[in-house]
Amino acid sequence: MRAGVLALQGDFAAHLRALPAGAVEVRTAAEVDALDLLVLPGGESTAMLKLLEGSGIEEAVRRLVARGGAVFGTCAGAILLAKDVTNPAQRSWGLVDVGIERNAFGRQVDSFEAVLEPDYAAVFIRAPRFRRLGAGVEVLATWRGEPVFVRQGRVFAATFHPEWTDDRRVHALVVAAATPVGAAT
Numbered sequence: 001m002r003a004g005v006l007a008l009q010g011d012f013a014a015h016l017r018a019l020p021a022g023a024v025e026v027r028t029a030a031e032v033d034a035l036d037l038l039v040l041p042g043g044e045s046t047a048m049l050k051l052l053e054g055s056g057i058e059e060a061v062r063r064l065v066a067r068g069g070a071v072f073g074t075c076a077g078a079i080l081l082a083k084d085v086t087n088p089a090q091r092s093w094g095l096v097d098v099g100i101e102r103n104a105f106g107r108q109v110d111s112f113e114a115v116l117e118p119d120y121a122a123v124f125i126r127a128p129r130f131r132r133l134g135a136g137v138e139v140l141a142t143w144r145g146e147p148v149f150v151r152q153g154r155v156f157a158a159t160f161h162p163e164w165t166d167d168r169r170v171h172a173l174v175v176a177a178a179t180p181v182g183a184a185t
Contacts, residue, residue, distance in 0.1 A: 010043025040077025097134025
């Protein structure tokens with residue numbers, strides 16, 4: 001299984017440590033085309049969109065999903081994957097049928113650690129909130145009854161940072177869904 005983490009902005013190094021040995025930093029569309037799993041880290045979604053402009057990475061991610069690969073976005077990465085983004089509205093990729101509100105858990109000073117249901121460890125930093133879930137979206141974890149980790153097919157989105165904890169079960173779940181699919185032609 002070939003895994004990589006988008007390494008343009010955000011704490012991609014923490015995700016690399018959470019993934020199996022051999023996971024790589026990804027900065028080009030050609031590198032995405034060689035993967036079975038791509039992780040989109042937290043960071044700043046508008047900055048990521050600017051850095052991704054003209055890179056071909058969005059199209060490569062769409063090819064990855066079309067050929068059965070997996071994508072996992074955390075925090076800002078989840079915002080990129082969402083169908084609808086508010087606070088403020090911005091462009092996104094629409095790969096998971098959710099509406100998401102940026103910074104909905106508050107400012108940096110409102111950051112917190114939590115134990116989710118099931119008992120995953122999580123860190124929330126200027127985290128977004130899922131405001132709408134489409135019919136095909138499965139909830140994988142909640143915090144105080146609110147969905148914070150979802151999937152639609154092999155596209156996963158989390159509003160928290162599992163990579164900043166020692167709990168590797170969220171990454172393991174995503175990796176298990178990313179069976180090798182081979183490189184696109």
